[in-house]
Amino acid sequence: MAKAKPKSKTVYVCGDCGAEHNKWQGQCAECHAWNTLSEFVVQPAPSAVASVGARRSGYAGEATGAPRVTALTEVAATAESRALTGIGELDRVLGGGLVDGSVVLIGGDPGIGKSTLLLQMLGSLGEALAGLYVTGEESLAQVAARAQRLGLPLGPLKALAETCIERILEQAVAERPRVLIVDSIQTIWTEQLTAAPGSVSQVRESAAKLTRFAKETGTSVLLVGHVTKEGGIAGPRVLEHMVDAVLYFEGESGSRFRVLRAFKNRFGAVNELGVFAMSDKGLREVPNPSAIFLSTHSGPTPGSAVMVTREGTRPLLVEVQALVDQSSLGNPRRVALGLEQNRLAMLLAVLHRHGGVAAYDQDVFVNVVGGIRVQETAADLPVLLAVLSSLRDRPLPEQTIAFGEVGLSGEIRPVPNGEERLKEAATHGFKRAIVPKANAPKKTKVGEMQVIAVERLAEAIDACI
Template sequence: MAKAKSVYVCSQCGYESSKWNGKCPSCGEWNTFEETFPAAARGGFSSKSASRSSRDLSGSIHGIGDVDASFDEIRYKTGLSELDRVLGGGLVKGSLVLLGGEPGIGKSTMLLQICQQLGSEHTILYVSGEESARQIKLRAQRLGVDSENLYLLAETDCEAICDVIIKEKPEIVIIDSIQTMSISSLTSAQGSVTQVRECTNLFMRTAKSEEIPFFIVGHVNKDGAIAGPKVMEHIVDCVLYFEGQRNLSYRILRAVKNRFGSTNEIGVFEMIDKGLAEVDNPSMMLLSGRPTDVSGCCVACIMEGSRPIMAEVQALVTKSGFSVPRRTATGFDYNRMAIIIAVLEKRLGFFFGGLDVYINIVGGLRLDEPAADLSIALALYSSLRDKVVSDKTIAFGEIGLGGELRGISHVSQRISEAQRMGFEKCILPAQALKGINLQSYSMQIIGARSVRDAFNAV
């Protein structure tokens, strides 16, 4: 019998090659190729579908008007409103939700917590390949989870797990984690590209055929991306990322893919001794402990989906002790910071050439929206001139290369949130005031046409 030819698969993006390469031609990563054997050559798992006779699927065709998709019947409330917000209103029947994040960020904790609420009306099967049933029980006791409809299974054989799911028909399944699952007919090791891809495919077919929603935990690599082939993220219906720093108690849950809702929503949690607690007012959380009468501070307002969130921007401009000044940005795009500094130098005559510049967004939040430009510029101006920006002042707007302020979206929501948080002055682009009824707000609203106008209004 001829020897089966092996193929080499990139562990980062799933690119296949007939020979080993030091650098992946697809994603550019080094030393990521792993040797594996094609499923067709091995037989077993994938050969079943090849030998299966063709079926008549004409009876499976449905008119789109005949499909029942009422909101109340296809979504489950998880008990965490922040998670429901990110999912688009709840957990959809037959969906695959991939949850990724750093080790210890709270993935397993959150999934075990929602079992308490979901278990009051639905049966849940918690499959763990990393912990024994006794270990899960100890963690459940710490979190106060004692639902009678929660069932535990410590197993790593993917085919056996799917057989149990089809036989017992639980209403919700949690897989912790996909990197520990394996198919015995595949020769590659657990966590390899082939195992992760085939296990995810098998779970997907089970979820769709039985209309059972799956939560799947995914590990991340050193770059922060979910470990395994990129095709895994294409298979699932929703990809959630847990973000946060270990030295901070706050966690941000963000959707990067969602077939049943928006990808702009975020959920904010706080890690406490009894698990994850929801943060209903993230603006107050991010602004707590702000210094007063200190230069280099300003407050920005960004939109995360339909939710306006306040964030404190801090800037420090100081004399450099090196021939090449340092530029550091934490929570803000470095290249965008360089553009803002260039605009301030060219259009307003401020000199930053021999000065170190440090930008920090308090609370671990990252500002990716252009509306944060004006807050960054005001913080830089405040630190450079040592002029204090009032803690009752908020600013937001996009800065153009000509020094002009460009219009932004969701102006009324931002102003309303600023007024609710107790701010007394709001500086924003003048053209963004079109259609805004200024008489309905009690705070002072200043429309600026350029960065210079904004600085004069401080």
């Protein structure tokens, strides 16, 4: 008598936290998010004999036999194999190039340039590194038209218009590309599930198959991901945990500059930054991004301060602008663009308590020029100096930069890599620097730049205003 085939099981998975539930409900019991549960069909596990047969007939390079516990001292300390993409800013964000067998997820708003960047990467690789561009949203004619518009050589470029993951992997096994691009993961579906493409179950299972293919064949896989209106990657949160690197493409609407930022990278530094400029011939690298983040004023301007922030391994000069105006509201507004709004409120309280300057009846607007987001505490001191400059309508001294963390007791605390920040400012011609005393070099000058070391907020105010 034939053994009955085990039945599949239906569970409901939360798209935010990945928790599983036996039945659908409006609110996730784990993260308490509403309307985030999606149907997921769990297939029965194959038998032991089938599993062994699948391992023996898997992709080339897959290890056979049962795993064993190994001491790390026995593991060969070999560096991962990398391949340069030919785009310096992309290589910087990736940590030095594409790693063989890595899976990279690239997200960003529609029209920001994700497909353009990846197509340009394949064009720069050319015949040196065979690539395959899989499109699930466009036709092959549209991809070819974009490549012609970008001026890329069409000969080495190979494309496939397909959305079924099984057929994509069949073509990938036959072509054996070194780089596989899937645009986008939300359009891919698998025959093993009945859910619609883009659902939690389809995205997770398709990404799992692509990740397994990358690890077993050594192919570098790049996935394009849609983003939600909140700015996160659409689909299950577990998708970002499965991949090796998560990159976000950012840019202000109406601006031609684009910023590529790494939020996760198992093979390099996180928060690394790459800057591009969009032109009619595609994306162009910006090797000196400090120049675009600094506004060119005809003379000293109240409410403007320049700081040296650090993104990954790169110091950047960024202008912070503040506008302080008498408020007509009972609750004055605190608006921060490029900074954390709660931190701005805290800094204004420190300015009142330890600087003797009250802004409780003023509307305060703070903006970081260029659309960049500053996430480190080195922006505390320049933000307060810009606010004070606008409030008193007195510009800061020309060619002055500042950085430093401001504590709740009014002390100016040091920040990492102070010497590198000073050298970057001196390279761009700045003459004065207001820095924490612990970050000050032994000499009072760095090149032609005078360094003013301060310990308290009142000292920094007296030094510049």
